[in-house]
Amino acid sequence: MPSPKPAVVHPHLRPNTLGLTVRDYEGAPSTLCAGCGHDSVTAAIVRAFYELERPPHMIAKLSGIGCSSKTPTYFVGGAHGFNSAHGRMPSIATGANAANRSLTYLGISGDGDSLSIGVGQLVHAIRRNLDMLYVIENNGVYGLTKGQFSASADIGTKSKRGEANQYSPIDPVSLALELGASFVARAFSGDKGQLVPILKAGLSHKGFALIDVISPCVTFNDHEGSTKSYLNTRKRMLPVISTDFVAADFVPHAAEITTEYAPGSAVSVKLHDGSTVRLRKLAEDYDTGSRQSAADEVERHRSKGEVPTGLFFVDTNSRDMHDISGTTEVPLSQVPYQKLCPGSAALDELQKSFR
Amino acid sequence: MPSPKPAVVHPHLRPNTLGLTVRDYEGAPSTLCAGCGHDSVTAAIVRAFYELERPPHMIAKLSGIGCSSKTPTYFVGGAHGFNSAHGRMPSIATGANAANRSLTYLGISGDGDSLSIGVGQLVHAIRRNLDMLYVIENNGVYGLTKGQFSASADIGTKSKRGEANQYSPIDPVSLALELGASFVARAFSGDKGQLVPILKAGLSHKGFALIDVISPCVTFNDHEGSTKSYLNTRKRMLPVISTDFVAADFVPHAAEITTEYAPGSAVSVKLHDGSTVRLRKLAEDYDTGSRQSAADEVERHRSKGEVPTGLFFVDTNSRDMHDISGTTEVPLSQVPYQKLCPGSAALDELQKSFR
Amino acid sequence: MHQRQVIRTNDFALKLANVNGTGSASANGLLMQAIFRMGIPVSGKNLFPSNIQGLPTWYEVRVSKSGHTARALDYDLCIAMNAETYARDVKEVRSGGALLYDSSWPLDAALSRPDVTFLGVPLARMCNAIFTDSRERILMKNIAYLGTLVALLDIDMGVIDELLEEKFSKKKALRDSNHKALRAGYDFAIENFECPLPIRLEKMHATDDRILIDGNTATALGCLYAGATVAAWYPITPATSVMDSFKELCAEYRKDPETGKNNYCIVQAEDELAAIGMVIGASWNGARAFTSTAGPGISLMGELIGLAYYAEIPAVIVDVQRTGPSTGMPTRTQQGDILACAYASHGDTKHILLFPANPGECFTLAVAAFDLAERFQTPVFVLSDLDIGMNDWVCPRLKWDDGYRPNRGRVLGAAELEKMTKFFRYSPENEDHVAARTLPGVHSKGAFFTRGSGHNKLGGYTEVPDEYQEVMDRLAKKHKAAAAAVPAPILHKQVDAAFGIISLGGCDPAVREAVAALAERGIIADYLRVLGFPFGAEVEAFLAAHERVFVVEQNRDAQLRTLLTMETSAPKEKLRSVLVYGGFPLSSRHVIDGITAQLAQLEHR
Amino acid sequence: MHQRQVIRTNDFALKLANVNGTGSASANGLLMQAIFRMGIPVSGKNLFPSNIQGLPTWYEVRVSKSGHTARALDYDLCIAMNAETYARDVKEVRSGGALLYDSSWPLDAALSRPDVTFLGVPLARMCNAIFTDSRERILMKNIAYLGTLVALLDIDMGVIDELLEEKFSKKKALRDSNHKALRAGYDFAIENFECPLPIRLEKMHATDDRILIDGNTATALGCLYAGATVAAWYPITPATSVMDSFKELCAEYRKDPETGKNNYCIVQAEDELAAIGMVIGASWNGARAFTSTAGPGISLMGELIGLAYYAEIPAVIVDVQRTGPSTGMPTRTQQGDILACAYASHGDTKHILLFPANPGECFTLAVAAFDLAERFQTPVFVLSDLDIGMNDWVCPRLKWDDGYRPNRGRVLGAAELEKMTKFFRYSPENEDHVAARTLPGVHSKGAFFTRGSGHNKLGGYTEVPDEYQEVMDRLAKKHKAAAAAVPAPILHKQVDAAFGIISLGGCDPAVREAVAALAERGIIADYLRVLGFPFGAEVEAFLAAHERVFVVEQNRDAQLRTLLTMETSAPKEKLRSVLVYGGFPLSSRHVIDGITAQLAQLEHR
Ligand SMILES: Cc1ncc(C[n+]2csc(CCOP(=O)(O)OP(=O)(O)O)c2C)c(N)n1
Ligand SMILES: Cc1ncc(C[n+]2csc(CCOP(=O)(O)OP(=O)(O)O)c2C)c(N)n1
Ligand code: SF4
């Protein structure tokens, strides 16, 4: 019988200022495999929303199809969920966002959902700088259909049956950087300490935030020879930037100020909603404000077989789809009909030109 | 009444060793607008095939839908043509190539066909390193549907109606470099001297060769304020590499050896079929054998508002889809049925395991 | 010659043969508009090729004092401006008719006809004499032949002047050029031909309360007035101008007076799969949203249409039909997507369809589409076509009832939710078999999970047969319930009708003309035009009341007949088809010939 | 108790309730296989959830000496291994039946039934005693209950041993564990229950010349033997195993002996749009190519299917149907894509469909599909379903005629082309209304231009109505001509039948059983099973010969009935539907109840 996962570990169930505890941000029990990386991501999302103190019903959680895409059922039960069709979540999110810009949009997808059937929609959601957090739970395989290679499978990685992938992988991070995403990060489901602040930053960012989360599939891609197994990921993963998040209206508690900073290497970036991310870089010369510098840094490590993680790039002044289209601030779904209908007089007037 | 375009200018109608003249590589008269950049690309293709001396019926020319995609009708009438569906040419070409690896595959597409509806298929054709030349006739608009912005429209470029595009463009060159294409180039329809040798190199390359050809739309995107007009492209275009092609079994004639090389800056690359491309770089430190170096070079110029052109990157040792899948050298369409059917004895044997 | 003496006032047809991209469109438009302003019923059909410049294109103008606007098949006067199609065009002139050609070059004798009057006008020579700029010389030839027509057809010069004034008020130079060219053509005609021709115009007042409008503009207007705020689309002929118009209209009427911001959001999607996804996302989130496309787009939208059907999300899809299958003939008309839309998507699905017959109905049915989509929480298709959508039609002035309020269907507000103990998405159902929905962000109690996977009546995930079936059965009932809600069919009843005719959409003008013509021959038919699917009681009644019913439609496979057969109780044997699907608009002759031929057959049994 | 004394040999049904991902599958497979090897007709239905681990899953085994393989709805013995579904499972045991449970924990008294015998076996305790590894303890519980069943049902232990030997020949340790667990369960039963139960097994020879095979493997074999060299696909349940099998088979039989290279190319596409595109490209280029998918894939392939139809390119599409619409229930069966496939794509299109009823026919019809696709140069759908595709069926051994040669249809070779003056793609046509095609690279005279846009019978681009129509009309005739070429329906004729039954595909076992059962009640019916669409003369004859025909199918909207109504001359009134569409395989009871209920109604009129 499925035990209620994720088990969220938390010292005491302290309610946030909305009076909600972590439990209030959980969802239905997970039906994923015990140990699936996706459940850890779910737990981190629960934690992030709880700490950001978002009212659940102001959250829209959308997904495509896949084990990863099932997870919205497992977090924030009080949010509006939409488990759509395979690879089509970006377009559904675009329409939803067009209709109501006042909600928080979180899209959950998988590497199959986003890089194969859905890559076209992902590419164009990025171009529009759609205001949403887009999380790819990346395990290098199609989990729900039992373990075929996905487009993120590394060259040489072995399937459970032992065949090696030989097609060059798509790295969502490099792709997003190339296409102009305004917030690009990578994390590992096994490292909650890193994942939670990045999620919070992504949720607080205005514009398209992409987080590629390496999230191992214990059932079909956690064996020896797999480059996306827990073991191999732990070995290769390298935090080139460590991220620390401080919410706008937030007194950091003990746990979070202890992190020591090597003076000079730390940068503070103020996000649209007033909160701040503190970034600590591994390489001195790397400029987190420069797309090209980020791309180079990622490529430099990737070419060494490492899996660079962290918040690589953030542009806090980018204009989202609505800025570009000049949409009114009022959610379109709430603009009264009277404001939308020109009325009979205008119609008569207009028709004078139809003669 | 449509005059037979393209008018191919050529000193004398000298037949090639197949006994075919340039005329034999032409197709039906173009029905495109007078002055359309695509007609110049058509002319260059005619020239390239003629000079490469390819037997027309061994050429498969495929396209999607658009003005650009109509052009296969206008060149090499003796080739097999397939004007398929919008954005789907890459998959049709993949299947065609899977069935018969012995033909020359030339895909013609537009920026709308390839970067909007078709970007998913383009991305994955690149991943498979499909052995074909893929030409994007890039005019920044949807010509056939009368001038909407395409995904390659630059930020700030103005439509005929005067509105400015504000979405970040997709640069097919950077995209192809990022995704692992084994041959990446850009040219301008207005510069045949540059385009023809690059086409010949692309046709001689084994693996996926992408050429982004800036090809102005005189009717909908050649006005002032358009960044892809003839005028503006001439202004901004910068050949960072000049390409010179020498076919394997080919004695270069006068016209082609005159090009002078600044000693040291020229590189010679031997292609799969034995022919050679000579590349002359603008920047000394730029390594045409390195994907990253190429990407940086392209970005460096792009960020200055220039349109870098030339054969940026070529990998002559890449493995195409068939190498990776271990397909037999004999075109699958020609493997005799006897070799394909295991026969009744094998079936009986096999069925012993079905009990 | 004697034939020519029969004077035919306000009752004739012209065919203008041109090369596209040479500026003929504006001259032909002016011609049509001028006749309209003279108060005379007129229709224009633009038969254009699928490219941008240099191929043959035709424009047909029919003048009919009795108001017949369907395509006429024989032409009293042909303006032959395209040498490439000259031979074909000469053939199509009716015996006794006339042909106007550019006499700057000698005429090919082989192509002359004894029964046709040839009117040579040296258009090119004239324009070369008047103008220096080469482009202008080409463009003005069109205005020159317009001038000739003014004389030949006795068009009111005042009206023409007025039109040119309006058109070029800001471009004096252009106006003058136009005047010069017009004059030249006019004067030449007066000097060289006996004007007017027996086919001529005379002012009427039949268009006083009417407008000239194309269906796509009317559809866009309907969406504007229905309160659509989100539109997502991908360019495709012949649907593109729906969104072009919507965009222009929004720019004009949807700027917020206070903030100057847009009370709308139009997204040019990367393809049709994305466009329908955006519409579904926006509708799910409470906006009125729509997309416009053509056949290929419908095919691509299939999967997500099934999602909207099963998850019960409103969506308005305008399909401006063109000739299929596949790419087919993108600039030709057809009614070939009826079945593709009615049963779109895999699995058991059925959708609501609306069939506008003219721009006026494009306007009203676009509004109805949103009300139906939200009331029944399901996709609704508006099936227009290229003929309706892209040609200018003379229509009664559009009316708008300021008392109209959108029917948003069952949507729970914060107050209602506050009162509830618990909200379930798919129950309880009302008499339409529709359950209440909620919108994200409205109230914490309203949250629910939308999914295209198996769900029970509470909205929970299920794989239990009975629970799954319960929802599917309700969806079937819901679709049936919509029969009473879609606009009622329009019945043209006669006394002692021998049989019935059922048709839809753009076939209407041709069928009405045919019914009248048949009546004159003593063949009496009742005519019912369906406006929507599922079919209601009126359709059943009409079928029950007639022993034999001819179904007239513009596709090869009798798609409307199929729908009538499957979705009504009528025995299929009584339904016979008249099918025209070559890609050009329907003419009454097609209908008359189709029906009389079958009647003859039936008798000789 | 007395009921229990009725001995029922080789005629009973079991239901095994498990949790997926706990290893029950292999134990249940062994059980089924053992019965099969004892020569007894048996069928197994795997009712599994749409996730990978932790949800309820059932496996039903039906033993029927008379060879009925349809799903049984009441169970003589239930093995209740899933506490979560325990309550449900207890209810489903027939009165007088038995239930086996894990007595390691006390039984919830509330859930006991007086009319059911409860057999408690301490499976967990046993395994914990024998094994130390926790994973092994879980897995072996399944083998332990298998051991108990060996005793209770009198399964031949020799057969079981033999199976374990084969299965674990290379894994000694595993074999020993299995033996231990099996023993433990067996011994416990012998000591504590009176074995065997009244329901028991006895060797027969009914499966001697038969095999155990699932439909997807059989389909893959068919594609292999038909000579398919290119396969393109995108993973989707329940179609995935078609390609898994094809891949394995190719690895085994398609390595070139000389070069060791592959005489095949399988491409895992990025999605279904690409998969069908690849199939079309490969077929265009002369390879036999196919794809396998399910409903959502069919929707996505719509546009390109229309291209293949109109440009006349062969394509084989295997649709292993699952419960729709939308994502629906991916691990449940249905026949809901019939219309979506028959009329796939916008515009006027009609396709050829094949309906295999069991793995044996998956094999033969897969081969037929390629011959039809190439002979008629058009897409052909093989409509299988999850029940046929993913369950193991007992089938007659597959036969192969080594004399078979692929029917490549009209393809011109170099020699023929050399002789021709000029080749035109779409004419002349043969009696099937098919024109000859050429393959790229074969001969310079063979070159032509393929397009999805309007073309005339010579293959040239056209926008001329008559030319367009001429080609469309031929396509319609071509589809009609295929009626004589698709496999003939299978007729089960009886004397003095009161009515007819028409069904298709996976409904067959249930319908045949129902026909027999009805006959026993004196209700005589003829039964026709269609194997393909378009329908041929036999179908017309059957419809003509029967006043009343019940159409049995597994979907909500009577899709086969729709097709029969539209595509035959039968009056629709005589066709009545029996519809079952909850997602589980059909049972004879569904058919019997459905028909008798309607017969009763009809009488009470
Ligand atoms: C149109 C369509 N094609 C195929 C499928 C089958 N399918 C379901 S999930 C999936 C892939 C999921 O992979 P990924 O997105 O990486 O998610 P994961 O299970 O690995 O988390 C596929 C191919 C589908 N549901 N819809
Ligand atoms: C599925 C589908 N959607 C839309 C169209 C309409 N359409 C035809 S060409 C085209 C865009 C062509 O743009 P591009 O590829 O840049 O070619 P260009 O005309 O600019 O050379 C579109 C949207 C179509 N043919 N099919
Ligand atoms: S199959 Fe893999 S991805 Fe899916 S739930 Fe199991 S572990 Fe997670």
Ligand code: SF4
């Ligand atoms: S519209 Fe533009 S792209 Fe198309 S033919 Fe004309 S110039 Fe070329």
Ligand SMILES: [Mg+2]
């Ligand atoms: Mg995955």
Ligand SMILES: [Mg+2]
């Ligand atoms: Mg373009």
